[in-house]
Amino acid sequence: MLELRDITAGYGHAAPVLENVSLTIAPGEAVGLLGPSGCGKSTLARIAALLHPPRAGTVTVDGERVRGWRHRAPRHLRTAIGVTFQQPRAAADPRIRLADTIAEPLRACGLAATAKARTAELAETVGLTAELLHRRPHEVSDGQLQRACLARALVHEPRWLVCDEMTSMLDASTTAALVATVETYRDRTRAGLLAVSHDRDLLTRWCDRIVQLPSALMTTSRQGPGRGTPGSEDDSGAATPR
Numbered sequence: 001m002l003e004l005r006d007i008t009a010g011y012g013h014a015a016p017v018l019e020n021v022s023l024t025i026a027p028g029e030a031v032g033l034l035g036p037s038g039c040g041k042s043t044l045a046r047i048a049a050l051l052h053p054p055r056a057g058t059v060t061v062d063g064e065r066v067r068g069w070r071h072r073a074p075r076h077l078r079t080a081i082g083v084t085f086q087q088p089r090a091a092a093d094p095r096i097r098l099a100d101t102i103a104e105p106l107r108a109c110g111l112a113a114t115a116k117a118r119t120a121e122l123a124e125t126v127g128l129t130a131e132l133l134h135r136r137p138h139e140v141s142d143g144q145l146q147r148a149c150l151a152r153a154l155v156h157e158p159r160w161l162v163c164d165e166m167t168s169m170l171d172a173s174t175t176a177a178l179v180a181t182v183e184t185y186r187d188r189t190r191a192g193l194l195a196v197s198h199d200r201d202l203l204t205r206w207c208d209r210i211v212q213l214p215s216a217l218m219t220t221s222r223q224g225p226g227r228g229t230p231g232s233e234d235d236s237g238a239a240t241p242r
């Protein structure tokens with residue numbers, strides 16, 4: 001299970017973006033996260049990916065409570081979660097070739113010896129040719145770079161995937177190819193998925209259920225229903241209002 005319980009989170013000294021949000025994803029389950037711009041979807045996704053520490057609440061990965069974030073998260077938890085972002089150009093080092101982008105997490109874990117074979121295998125999985133692997137980010141399209149970022153997210157065979165607007169900059173055919181790649185991977189591994197998008201149709205086709213985050217501009221009263229109180233659209237109760 002990937003469990004986010006009673007999460008309150010924000011940035012600096014500003015008011016919280018999320019308050020008392022709970023979300024649970026089961027192994028093999030695909031959960032779509034919808035909501036208006038600015039309501040905190042990416043913030044919640046970053047917390048689930050162990051990239052942003054909540055102010056309050058707990059994150060538990062397969063029964064282990066998370067106590068460190070970003071580089072302070074233990075390696076076995078960091079490698080259990082793969083993440084892709086909306087803008088591959090912001091997520092990829094512009095100086096290094098796509099092959100090295102994909103292999104980066106392996107090298108960071110002292111697994112450089114496996115990098116070449118694993119990169120070739122993943123390039124095929126995401127539909128990148130050997131020639132493209134030798135190019136740098138400015139020499140490929142957004143779609144090709146996002147394919148490399150997805151390969152990088154899969155490089156450790158994560159048990160959980162967090163895809164934050166992975167396809168929102170891409171055309172329909174690249175979107176379909178990337179979603180199919182994720183689904184083929186999940187069929188094989190039973191990895192759980194949190195997919196953030198503005199595209200309800202995409203999430204409806206892709207996910208087992210959809211969770212809606214209310215607008216940050218809605219009431220913020222702690223007593224009443226307020227922001228950061230996600231409603232599960234299928235009454236499965238896995239995203240629990242407080």
Ligand SMILES: Nc1ncnc2c1ncn2[C@@H]1O[C@H](COP(=O)(O)OP(=O)(O)OP(=O)(O)O)[C@@H](O)[C@H]1O
Pocket residue numbers: 011017035036037038039040041042043044
């Ligand atoms: N690094 C940051 N520093 C300060 N504020 C931030 C930061 N990142 C996000 N915010 C603010 O937190 C709020 C929620 O942002 P977030 O990106 O989580 O929303 P979102 O629902 O994903 O939006 P969108 O759909 O537009 O991507 C916004 O008001 C945003 O301005």
